[in-house]
Amino acid sequence: MGKKNSIIDNKSATDFLNCTCLAFTMQVVVATIVMFTSSATVSAEQSKLSSIYETPGYLSKSTLLQFLIVSLLTALFRHIFFSGKIVKVPSIALRVTLMFTCEIAMLAVVIWTCGWFHSVSVAGWAGFVCGALPCLIAGIYLAFKSECKENEEMNAALKKKQEEEKQP
Amino acid sequence: MKISININPDNPETEISVTCPQLTPEVEKLISMIRVMDSKLTVKKDGEVFLLDIGEILYLETMERKCFVYTDKAVYETDAKMYELEQQLAASGFFRVSKSTLLQLKHIKSLRADINHRIRITMQNGEQLIASRMYADDLRERLGLR
Numbered sequence: 241m242g243k244k245n246s247i248i249d250n251k252s253a254t255d256f257l258n259c260t261c262l263a264f265t266m267q268v269v270v271a272t273i274v275m276f277t278s279s280a281t282v283s284a285e286q287s288k289l290s291s292i293y294e295t296p297g298y299l300s301k302s303t304l305l306q307f308l309i310v311s312l313l314t315a316l317f318r319h320i321f322f323s324g325k326i327v328k329v330p331s332i333a334l335r336v337t338l339m340f341t342c343e344i345a346m347l348a349v350v351i352w353t354c355g356w357f358h359s360v361s362v363a364g365w366a367g368f369v370c371g372a373l374p375c376l377i378a379g380i381y382l383a384f385k386s387e388c389k390e391n392e393e394m395n396a397a398l399k400k401k402q403e404e405e406k407q408p
Numbered sequence: 409m410k411i412s413i414n415i416n417p418d419n420p421e422t423e424i425s426v427t428c429p430q431l432t433p434e435v436e437k438l439i440s441m442i443r444v445m446d447s448k449l450t451v452k453k454d455g456e457v458f459l460l461d462i463g464e465i466l467y468l469e470t471m472e473r474k475c476f477v478y479t480d481k482a483v484y485e486t487d488a489k490m491y492e493l494e495q496q497l498a499a500s501g502f503f504r505v506s507k508s509t510l511l512q513l514k515h516i517k518s519l520r521a522d523i524n525h526r527i528r529i530t531m532q533n534g535e536q537l538i539a540s541r542m543y544a545d546d547l548r549e550r551l552g553l554r
Contacts, residue, residue: 322523332523387521394519394527397551402514405501 256315263311271299271307306354310347317342333384340379344372433487440488441496449497451477451484460484462500466531467511468493480533505529505539505547513550 320326321339329335348368351357357364424442428435440450447462464479470490477484486493494502494510502510511529520528527539527547539547548554 324523324526330520330522330528332521335523390521391519393553394521394548394551397553398513398516398519401551402516405514 256319259315259318260308260311263314264307267307267310268299268304271303306350306356310350313346314343317346332387333380336383337376337380340376344376347372436487447500449477449486449488451486453482453484458484462497465502465512466515466533466535467509467537468497468502469510470508478535503546503550505537505543507540509537511537519547 317339321335321342327335327338329338351364351368352359426435426439436450443450443459448459449462449465451458451460460477460479466478466480468486468490469476469478475486475488475490475493477486488496490508490510494504497510501513503513504510505527511531515532517530517532517534520530522528522538525541525544527544529537529539531537545554
């Protein structure tokens with residue numbers, strides 16, 4: 241009677257690749273916008289994200305590699321929490337919470353080790369927290385609300401259908 | 409195969425009799441189909457053959473090319489193929505929730521949204537089944553949510 245739990249769809253490699261590409265593209269776009277909206281000299285002083293071939297104002301190869309690693313880790317977290325193979329918590333909201341928390345922690349480690357901004361920069365970390373925290377809270381809230389709403393709708397429709405079928 | 413139909417107004421109910429030289433798989437299949445129309449499914453358990461009331465079946469599942477029939481109390485096996493059962497049992501309210509599972513709507517206790525647009529189905533006996541992404545949309549449509 242316990243065979244039913246084995247019926248879980250395989251998450252394809254294409255999904256993993258798509259997630260990686262999407263995360264990578266978003267990081268490059270955001271970082272490039274930041275570079276172009278701040279002056280090259282200032283950005284070079286404040287972060288190691290600038291400088292390709294030692295030219296301030298552009299993303300370096302090593303930075304792009306760091307973005308790629310972050311993208312792969314992001315896709316990996318998504319796979320861990322959303323494939324249903326590793327983490328088997330039934331609640332979507334809880335999965336979203338765990339995934340976002342892990343991703344934010346991973347980003348903090350990457351920022352610290354790769355020096356995306358100076359590790360002693362209070363303004364930098366304050367900006368990071370101010371950016372990450374609303375995303376985390378909003379993500380959890382939306383996931384929780386949409387899960388509750390969908391469950392309620394489905395169960396109401398199920399009861400209605402079952403009542404309809406009972407009637408001759 | 410010869411088919412003869414005798415219409416007799418004096419008969420209180422419809423009667424089907426099968427006359428054959430021997431019980432071949434084809435004849436068994438024919439009998440099985442007739443029994444489905446009579447809301448019965450021929451199943452096996454430990455070498456014994458049972459006639460199961462279709463209303464008792466919670467769900468059917470294929471596993472390693474075998475088709476298992478799950479009721480509240482026991483698990484049986486049937487020789488019928490899943491696609492045949494899907495056609496035969498559609499009128500009784502059975503539908504697919506994944507490539508390998510057919511279930512009856514009236515025995516669902518609750519539904520819960522799962523990751524990747526799948527649906528986690530809790531049956532009345534507490535067992536949980538997963539409606540895969542493709543079939544979850546069909547289930548939503550069946551429930552009038554699309």
